[in-house]
Amino acid sequence: MTESAAFSANFASSLPQPRSRAAVMHELRRLLPTSESSHHALPFGLAALDASLPDGGLACSALHEVVPASEAALPAAFGFIVAVLARMGRERIIFVLPAYGRLQHGRLSGHGLNSLGLDPARLILVETAHRKETLWAVAEALRSTAPQAVVGMIDRLDLKISQKLQLAAADAGLPLLLLRPAPTLEASAAATRWRVGTAEAARDRFGMHACPRWHLQLERARNGRPGEWVVEYDHVAHRFSLAAALADPAFSRSLGGRSCRQASRS
Amino acid sequence: MNEAAEAAGLAPGEPLADARAKAGFLQVRAVDAAADDAALRRLALWATRYTPTVAPWNEDNGADGFFLDIEGAAHLFGGEASLIADLAGRLDRFGLPARLAVAGTPGAAWAASHFHEAPLAVLPSGREAAALADMPIAALRLSAKTRNALRRLGFKTVGALIDKPRAPFAARFAAELLRRLDQALGRVDEPLIPIVAPPVYHSLHYLLEPIVTAEAVVARASRLMQNLVHALQRDDVGARALRLCLYRVDGAVETIAIGLTAPTRSVGHVARLIELKLEALAAMEDAGFGFEAIGLAVTRTEPMPARQTNFANGDEGDRAERCAALIDKLRQRLGPHRVRCFAPVASHLPERAEVLAPLNGEALQSSPPARGRSMAADHRVGVNSSGDLTPPRLASLADPPLAGEGSWPAPQQERPLLLLPHAEPTEVTALVPDGPPRRFSWRGVTYDVEASQGPERIGAEWWRAPLSAHSRASGNPELGPRFRGDERQHALTRDYYLVEDRGGRRFWLYREGLYGRETAAARWFVQGLFA
Numbered sequence: 001m002t003e004s005a006a007f008s009a010n011f012a013s014s015l016p017q018p019r020s021r022a023a024v025m026h027e028l029r030r031l032l033p034t035s036e037s038s039h040h041a042l043p044f045g046l047a048a049l050d051a052s053l054p055d056g057g058l059a060c061s062a063l064h065e066v067v068p069a070s071e072a073a074l075p076a077a078f079g080f081i082v083a084v085l086a087r088m089g090r091e092r093i094i095f096v097l098p099a100y101g102r103l104q105h106g107r108l109s110g111h112g113l114n115s116l117g118l119d120p121a122r123l124i125l126v127e128t129a130h131r132k133e134t135l136w137a138v139a140e141a142l143r144s145t146a147p148q149a150v151v152g153m154i155d156r157l158d159l160k161i162s163q164k165l166q167l168a169a170a171d172a173g174l175p176l177l178l179l180r181p182a183p184t185l186e187a188s189a190a191a192t193r194w195r196v197g198t199a200e201a202a203r204d205r206f207g208m209h210a211c212p213r214w215h216l217q218l219e220r221a222r223n224g225r226p227g228e229w230v231v232e233y234d235h236v237a238h239r240f241s242l243a244a245a246l247a248d249p250a251f252s253r254s255l256g257g258r259s260c261r262q263a264s265r266s
Numbered sequence: 267m268n269e270a271a272e273a274a275g276l277a278p279g280e281p282l283a284d285a286r287a288k289a290g291f292l293q294v295r296a297v298d299a300a301a302d303d304a305a306l307r308r309l310a311l312w313a314t315r316y317t318p319t320v321a322p323w324n325e326d327n328g329a330d331g332f333f334l335d336i337e338g339a340a341h342l343f344g345g346e347a348s349l350i351a352d353l354a355g356r357l358d359r360f361g362l363p364a365r366l367a368v369a370g371t372p373g374a375a376w377a378a379s380h381f382h383e384a385p386l387a388v389l390p391s392g393r394e395a396a397a398l399a400d401m402p403i404a405a406l407r408l409s410a411k412t413r414n415a416l417r418r419l420g421f422k423t424v425g426a427l428i429d430k431p432r433a434p435f436a437a438r439f440a441a442e443l444l445r446r447l448d449q450a451l452g453r454v455d456e457p458l459i460p461i462v463a464p465p466v467y468h469s470l471h472y473l474l475e476p477i478v479t480a481e482a483v484v485a486r487a488s489r490l491m492q493n494l495v496h497a498l499q500r501d502d503v504g505a506r507a508l509r510l511c512l513y514r515v516d517g518a519v520e521t522i523a524i525g526l527t528a529p530t531r532s533v534g535h536v537a538r539l540i541e542l543k544l545e546a547l548a549a550m551e552d553a554g555f556g557f558e559a560i561g562l563a564v565t566r567t568e569p570m571p572a573r574q575t576n577f578a579n580g581d582e583g584d585r586a587e588r589c590a591a592l593i594d595k596l597r598q599r600l601g602p603h604r605v606r607c608f609a610p611v612a613s614h615l616p617e618r619a620e621v622l623a624p625l626n627g628e629a630l631q632s633s634p635p636a637r638g639r640s641m642a643a644d645h646r647v648g649v650n651s652s653g654d655l656t657p658p659r660l661a662s663l664a665d666p667p668l669a670g671e672g673s674w675p676a677p678q679q680e681r682p683l684l685l686l687p688h689a690e691p692t693e694v695t696a697l698v699p700d701g702p703p704r705r706f707s708w709r710g711v712t713y714d715v716e717a718s719q720g721p722e723r724i725g726a727e728w729w730r731a732p733l734s735a736h737s738r739a740s741g742n743p744e745l746g747p748r749f750r751g752d753e754r755q756h757a758l759t760r761d762y763y764l765v766e767d768r769g770g771r772r773f774w775l776y777r778e779g780l781y782g783r784e785t786a787a788a789r790w791f792v793q794g795l796f797a
Binding site for chain 2: 072073074075076078079080082083091092094099105106107108109110111112113114115116119120121123124125126127128129133136137140141144145146147197198199200201203207208209212213214215235
């Protein structure tokens with residue numbers, strides 16, 4: 001009799017104890033890839049953009065998608081990625097680019113990176129033959145936690161793979177920026193999705209090309225607000241700013257930098 | 267001095283102009299002391315077949331031969347005379363004329379090898395003094411200063427010094443004279459520093475039962491690496507390249523080469539690389555009846571001093587180490603030429619101004635340095651100056667990647683983020699033949715130019731061989747420019763324009779040829795896309 005009582009007591013203690021709802025919720029919240037798990041965020045230094053993002057900046061341990069608004073905007077999307085990376089410390093960056101994608105749009109140029117303010121010596125370029133290799137290389141780069149950021153170019157990405165990549169990025173504590181050249185996109189687990197379009201460049205008073213401008217569209221942001229801006233990027237100071245035409249009320253009636261440029265051309 | 271030079275009457279120490287005057291057919295090469303030294307070391311290592319103690323000569327001895335300590339080894343070759351006859355015969359077959367001498371002391375042997383009348387000399391033991399007596403003072407391996415002083419005092423032969431009182435010599439000359447004399451006569455010992463063969467890191471394991479699976483191979487290989495690690499640690503070196511040999515039961519040998527970005531002694535890392543390689547190679551698929559032996563050899567080592575590890579993250583290693591490990595993995599799986607980094611080249615043609623170079627370990631160890639400004643001056647030569655090109659420095663002729671990684675020039679001109687693999691021809695409408703473009707069509711789309719900036723004039727590299735021949739020879743087909751059209755293209759000047767169309771797309775166009783001077787109808791190309 002006593003033996004069975006002892007057994008049942010033993011058995012009961014081996015069962016999981018019923019926990020309070022608060023404890024369960026806390027446990028579940030810990031498992032969710034929320035903003036709390038990523039302490040670091042890279043602010044853009046622009047109140048308008050940073051207010052739309054949950055951490056006041058681009059989360060450093062998350063997956064971010066960058067999509068060109070049209071096929072013609074691919075260089076702009078590349079430029080936006082390079083600008084974000086240039087603002088991010090001095091460690092190495094891994095670029096995983098498919099070898100087949102390079103031929104159509106051209107290849108990255110070291111001097112071009114240099115003139116956007118990213119030291120080309122920081123870059124490690126990995127060329128892959130197919131999508132499987134790209135995914136493997138991206139995952140391996142994240143797992144090693146060696147670089148400061150990982151950039152990949154992947155055309156197709158289903159929800160499950162994007163979840164895996166998001167988890168890998170969160171585990172590694174590294175930002176993963178994926179360039180998605182495909183015009184139509186599936187649902188994904190990315191923290192943000194940026195659609196980058198071209199915009200007329202900022203010109204100085206002599207009509208010379210001063211710095212590039214991009215039409216940024218924050219299409220999706222987990223725990224954030226979508227938005228749309230025209231930003232310009234100063235490669236010397238590594239600084240984003242809102243395009244002058246939008247920031248300055250005097251220019252707000254004429255959209256874009258046209259009035260500036262026409263003034264400069266005359 | 268070879269025979270032909272002697273026949274022409276040349277002598278060492280003669281001015282080159284005199285030598286040229288005597289022998290018009292003279293070919294001149296700079297002395298490569300390092301290569302000579304390496305060759306001497308190789309020969310000395312070969313000579314360890316006679317005796318384990320072989321000491322190559324240092325600078326004092328002329329650095330052009332070596333001592334063999336044949337005490338206790340001569341009888342194996344039938345005595346001293348037959349030993350040096352054997353050695354001379356073998357050297358002769360190598361094409362190396364040699365003078366050999368056997369003596370009781372290294373000093374006497376050196377003297378006899380240089381000043382004995384016979385090319386093969388065996389001096390009887392204990393009679394060094396008699397043998398050396400007739401030889402000139404130079405036989406004592408003295409410095410030029412001491413030799414000159416002795417010559418002025420009238421001493422011409424060693425014999426004149428041997429029986430003289432020692433005190434005046436000790437007072438007048440440096441210790442060198444008496445030391446060399448005593449060494450030649452065997453009164454003091456001359457220690458020889460024997461050459462040490464480079465260590466061999468090799469580990470081989472025979473298996474009782476053949477193994478077939480990749481897991482078993484990796485497990486065995488990591489145990490072999492474990493054996494090698496002790497030896498590597500002892501010598502403070504790390505492996506840069508390894509070779510894994512799998513000996514199949516039927517006699518075939520599978521060889522797997524493993525290259526590493528940075529020297530390593532990590533067993534886990536090597537095991538992981540072998541695993542990746544086995545996956546890629548599918549060597550395991552035709553293992554047949556299995557592998558009966560497995561050998562791992564370190565084929566290249568590099569110094570790797572012991573370092574204090576971080577207490578907090580233990581053997582995690584720092585970022586550079588992790589980066590090296592990652593690059594090894596990527597290279598092992600994707601191939602060594604798929605993981606690269608940008609390196610600037612001293613050329614101002616955009617398609618030639620950089621290469622994608624494979625990464626090396628040294629570059630990784632140092633974190634990317636700050637951008638240097640020093641090379642900017644000679645990097646872009648004569649840009650924007652119409653016609654008058656500044657002559658390039660001679661050093662830039664061979665297109666070397668600029669030294670080091672920190673030498674990316676500070677950006678001066680706008681450069682496109684994406685360069686097209688070929689410059690693509692385009693139809694351009696311009697107001698005047700040498701004016702900026704107003705409208706162009708590229709890849710079937712017509713673009714209206716809203717703003718253009720330029721021209722930035724980049725002259726052809728006239729000092730270079732024709733472009734197409736160069737790119738074929740350079741062995742870097744991927745980055746080499748592949749232009750269509752005729753060979754004389756490279757001789758044309760280019761005017762680059764940064765143009766922006768109505769939608770904000772930015773292109774890099776160039777017009778080839780100066781209108782009216784180099785060409786009658788300039789052609790336009792799109793070369794890059796700006797961000």
